[in-house]
Amino acid sequence: MVLQLIRLARVAAVVAFATTWAAAAIAQDLLPSWNDTAPKRAIVSFVERVTKAGSPDFVPPAERIAAFDNDGTLWAEQPLYFQFLFAIDRLRALAPQHPEWTDKEPFASLLKGDVKAALAGGEHALLEIVMATHAGMTTDEFEKIVKDWIATARHPITGRPYPEMTYQPMRELLAYLHANGFKTFIVSGGGVEFMRGFAEKVYDIPPEQVIGSTGKQKFELRDGKPVLVKLAAMDFIDDKDGKPISIQKFIGRRPIAAFGNSDGDLQMLQWTCETSGPRLCLYVHHTDADREWAYDRASSIGRLDKGLDEANVNGWTIVDMKRDWNQVFSFRLER
Amino acid sequence: MVLQLIRLARVAAVVAFATTWAAAAIAQDLLPSWNDTAPKRAIVSFVERVTKAGSPDFVPPAERIAAFDNDGTLWAEQPLYFQFLFAIDRLRALAPQHPEWTDKEPFASLLKGDVKAALAGGEHALLEIVMATHAGMTTDEFEKIVKDWIATARHPITGRPYPEMTYQPMRELLAYLHANGFKTFIVSGGGVEFMRGFAEKVYDIPPEQVIGSTGKQKFELRDGKPVLVKLAAMDFIDDKDGKPISIQKFIGRRPIAAFGNSDGDLQMLQWTCETSGPRLCLYVHHTDADREWAYDRASSIGRLDKGLDEANVNGWTIVDMKRDWNQVFSFRLER
Numbered sequence: 001m002v003l004q005l006i007r008l009a010r011v012a013a014v015v016a017f018a019t020t021w022a023a024a025a026i027a028q029d030l031l032p033s034w035n036d037t038a039p040k041r042a043i044v045s046f047v048e049r050v051t052k053a054g055s056p057d058f059v060p061p062a063e064r065i066a067a068f069d070n071d072g073t074l075w076a077e078q079p080l081y082f083q084f085l086f087a088i089d090r091l092r093a094l095a096p097q098h099p100e101w102t103d104k105e106p107f108a109s110l111l112k113g114d115v116k117a118a119l120a121g122g123e124h125a126l127l128e129i130v131m132a133t134h135a136g137m138t139t140d141e142f143e144k145i146v147k148d149w150i151a152t153a154r155h156p157i158t159g160r161p162y163p164e165m166t167y168q169p170m171r172e173l174l175a176y177l178h179a180n181g182f183k184t185f186i187v188s189g190g191g192v193e194f195m196r197g198f199a200e201k202v203y204d205i206p207p208e209q210v211i212g213s214t215g216k217q218k219f220e221l222r223d224g225k226p227v228l229v230k231l232a233a234m235d236f237i238d239d240k241d242g243k244p245i246s247i248q249k250f251i252g253r254r255p256i257a258a259f260g261n262s263d264g265d266l267q268m269l270q271w272t273c274e275t276s277g278p279r280l281c282l283y284v285h286h287t288d289a290d291r292e293w294a295y296d297r298a299s300s301i302g303r304l305d306k307g308l309d310e311a312n313v314n315g316w317t318i319v320d321m322k323r324d325w326n327q328v329f330s331f332r333l334e335r
Numbered sequence: 336m337v338l339q340l341i342r343l344a345r346v347a348a349v350v351a352f353a354t355t356w357a358a359a360a361i362a363q364d365l366l367p368s369w370n371d372t373a374p375k376r377a378i379v380s381f382v383e384r385v386t387k388a389g390s391p392d393f394v395p396p397a398e399r400i401a402a403f404d405n406d407g408t409l410w411a412e413q414p415l416y417f418q419f420l421f422a423i424d425r426l427r428a429l430a431p432q433h434p435e436w437t438d439k440e441p442f443a444s445l446l447k448g449d450v451k452a453a454l455a456g457g458e459h460a461l462l463e464i465v466m467a468t469h470a471g472m473t474t475d476e477f478e479k480i481v482k483d484w485i486a487t488a489r490h491p492i493t494g495r496p497y498p499e500m501t502y503q504p505m506r507e508l509l510a511y512l513h514a515n516g517f518k519t520f521i522v523s524g525g526g527v528e529f530m531r532g533f534a535e536k537v538y539d540i541p542p543e544q545v546i547g548s549t550g551k552q553k554f555e556l557r558d559g560k561p562v563l564v565k566l567a568a569m570d571f572i573d574d575k576d577g578k579p580i581s582i583q584k585f586i587g588r589r590p591i592a593a594f595g596n597s598d599g600d601l602q603m604l605q606w607t608c609e610t611s612g613p614r615l616c617l618y619v620h621h622t623d624a625d626r627e628w629a630y631d632r633a634s635s636i637g638r639l640d641k642g643l644d645e646a647n648v649n650g651w652t653i654v655d656m657k658r659d660w661n662q663v664f665s666f667r668l669e670r
Contacts, residue, residue, distance in 0.1 A: 062535075062541055065543075139583055183543070185543075192584070192587065193587070196587045200397075206397055207586065207587030207588050208400075208518070208520075208543075208544075208585065208586045208587055208588075209543075210587060214584055217580050217583065217584075218576075219576040219579050219580060219602055219606070221605070224609065225609055225610065226579065226602070226605045226606045226609050226610070228579060228580065228583050228606075235584075241553075241554040244554050244561065244563060245552050245554060245563065248474055248552060248563050249527070249549055249552075249570075250543065250585060251542065251543045252527065252528070252531045252542030252543055252545060253542050253543070267554055267561070270556070270561045271554070271561045271563075274559065274560060274561055275560065275561070
């Protein structure tokens with residue numbers, strides 16, 4: 001309770017202070033990993049306009065909704081989506097109980113480390129991998145599996161725990177928005193229960209503000225105790241057109257800011273910004289082959305092609321990671 | 336901004352005060368429509384235990400999730416679910432554009448005011464009525480239709496605007512929980528976009544905390560402007576087993592308190608309370624034929640049969656409206 005009071009007081013203090021003429025200076029402090037280039041200026045200008053009482057662009061706190069993609073926007077997504085790396089780790093852990101996987105694709109290839117061969121089976125192979133690792137247990141059991149993994153697993157290239165694979169400038173941006181009364185949501189193609197395993201700790205985003213792809217579930221009483229069992233069937237894919245649909249379903253009002261990095265986020269950015277009122281839409285463009293990875297129009301992971309064209313046409317903000325961020329991760333990637 | 340500060344300060348003050356030994360007295364003031372009987376004592380005792388720092392039952396604010404059914408729990412549901420009355424009003428408004436309805440069931444009977452004949456077609460007839468009135472427009476258009484209706488329509492028996500058909504004790508309970516750091520969610524079989532048309536104004540529950548049944552939607556660009564079109568197909572029915580499933584999907588953690596009035600809420604109450612930790616589950620039992628309506632085991636609307644047995648077995652709190660509420664609505668129903 002005391003902690004909550006301190007937190008409330010701190011939020012109130014930050015909010016009050018940030019609305020004075022000193023706002024820009026404060027923002028500088030809250031976004032130290034951002035260079036003083038166009039994207040940072042666009043962010044600070046937007047936040048000042050919507051939070052300044054009496055401003056024609058003022059937005060009441062309840063309507064300060066910001067939507068963030070996760071993979072490639074809040075944390076990295078190379079050499080493979082991290083949830084896929086989680087699935088591979090799970091397959092390895094479960095393999096002793098599944099001798100049949102030795103001869104059965106896509107499992108056989110994946111267990112040998114040959115991702116390309118495993119995914120030759122296309123969408124069906126991917127679905128089989130997801131269902132073998134994300135279904136058949138209760139939601140409580142799955143939560144524990146994810147939390148154990150996130151606490152112990154290491155990224156295959158950097159050797160870092162996955163929470164460290166988040167982008168320092170984006171974590172600062174989340175905190176800056178929180179300090180200015182924004183409610184931030186993750187709206188990602190990733191599995192919702194996977195992301196909830198770390199979003200609160202890593203991003204300060206509670207589970208009810210994490211939206212993602214979902215599988216079907218079944219309610220059961222086991223010895224009188226209710227459980228939800230994760231079934232081997234998809235419910236909803238939260239990507240492309242699915243993002244505005246899930247935003248409407250879960251949030252029920254249009255965000256005033258949206259952040260993405262790929263064509264999968266295009267419809268979310270359109271839904272957010274191609275309407276009246278003060279808006280901020282931002283694409284993270286992966287341009288830094290030294291400190292992160294460089295990829296866009298031709299990449300199979302996080303392809304940014306049509307989105308880049310639309311961003312230019314619509315005047316959305318584009319972050320050139322190499323130019324606009326003075327720090328990418330909290331550590332320095334050695335190459 | 337100033338308003339927000341005042342609100343934050345007020346919340347902080349209430350929270351601080353409520354944690355002192357004076358908590359019970361405060362609660363008395365915040366729940367004046369509740370008689371000093373077992374349900375009120377159970378509510379106040381629960382809230383004191385989970386909010387008292389150092390208490391073995393203390394629950395951090397982020398985990399103080401409370402789930403409320405809507406129809407029959409927060410507002411009345413007789414003589415018909417209010418959303419169904421909305422649908423009838425919509426059919427009447429749309430009838431001039433649909434001459435074919437004059438000879439077509441279930442529309443013909445409904446337009447003549449014969450609900451029973453209209454519903455003789457069972458679930459299929461109901462679905463046709465819902466789809467004729469809840470689909471085919473954009474989400475923005477539907478929002479306006481609901482808001483206009485809620486502002487002007489009158490209950491067929493009391494002649495009151497629908498926001499006045501909410502239960503005064505339950506509105507006090509929502510405010511009491513909010514003042515104690517709870518995040519309240521509606522988890523209802525009603526349509527999510529229908530409920531969002533009034534939940535914020537009437538219950539102080541923002542759209543992102545309203546969970547309900549959903550229809551399929553389609554994302555479209557119309558002259559470059561993104562819209563979501565409501566399609567004539569159900570997506571999810573948020574009732575019975577659907578309630579714990581939607582709680583998991585939308586909130587991602589178990590509520591510590593749940594409030595319902597019918598067998599449709601049973602699984603939500605089981606999911607909330609049949610587990611370890613401090614919990615409060617409460618059924619509103621409609622026992623007051625003078626001030627409201629009296630119905631339970633035999634009712635087709637809001638049937639409370641198995642739930643009543645389970646409540647007794649599990650020791651959940653049961654509100655006897657006649658005994659436990661000194662006021663039902665903000666007005667006095669004349670009979």
